[in-house]
Amino acid sequence: TKLRDRYYIFKELGVGGFGQTFLAKDCDFPGMPWCVVKQLKPQVNEAWMLQTARRLFQDEASVLAQIGSHSQIPQLMAHFEEDHQFYLVQEFIDGTLLSKEFKGNKTWTQQDAIAFLQNVLGVLKFIHSHKVIHRDLKPENIIRRNSDRKLVLIDFGSVKKVTTFQ
Numbered sequence: 001t002k003l004r005d006r007y008y009i010f011k012e013l014g015v016g017g018f019g020q021t022f023l024a025k026d027c028d029f030p031g032m033p034w035c036v037v038k039q040l041k042p043q044v045n046e047a048w049m050l051q052t053a054r055r056l057f058q059d060e061a062s063v064l065a066q067i068g069s070h071s072q073i074p075q076l077m078a079h080f081e082e083d084h085q086f087y088l089v090q091e092f093i094d095g096t097l098l099s100k101e102f103k104g105n106k107t108w109t110q111q112d113a114i115a116f117l118q119n120v121l122g123v124l125k126f127i128h129s130h131k132v133i134h135r136d137l138k139p140e141n142i143i144r145r146n147s148d149r150k151l152v153l154i155d156f157g158s159v160k161k162v163t164t165f166q
Contacts (some may be wrong), residue, residue: 007037020038037087073126073153075090094146096146
C-alpha cells in the first residue's frame, strides 16, 4: 500500500482504539528513510463529530511540530487527511519499547533507576516548558533508541496544551 503516492506501508506496528501505526518508507525523500505512519480512524457518524476529530488531529499535529525539535521526541514529517481518516508521519525510532525491557525481569540498580529518571525527566521538562502535558506516559510509550540508548517519548495522541501551570 502506498499513501499519497509517497509513503510505502511496510508492516503494521500496532493497533489501538482510534487507529493503527505502520512502519513505512518515504519514497520521495532522499535515501527513502523509514518512518512511522499513524492512521487515526474517527468512528463518527455526524458532521460535527468529524469536525471535532479533525480539530483534535490538527491540535496533535501542531503540538508535535512545536516540540519535535527535541532529540528524544520523534520529529513530525507530515500530516494529512484522506477519506475522513487522518495520518501523521513521524521519524522512525529504531529501538526497543521499555515495556519489552521490563518483561526480561532484570532488576534495576539504583544507578539504572537514577539514569532512567534523569533521561525521562529531561524530556518532560522540555515538553512542559512548551506548556504541553503528555498525559499517557507509560512503558509502551517510551522507546530505548538503539544508537545511543537514550529514551524517546512516543504517542502524543493524548497531549494537552495548557495555558497556565500552577
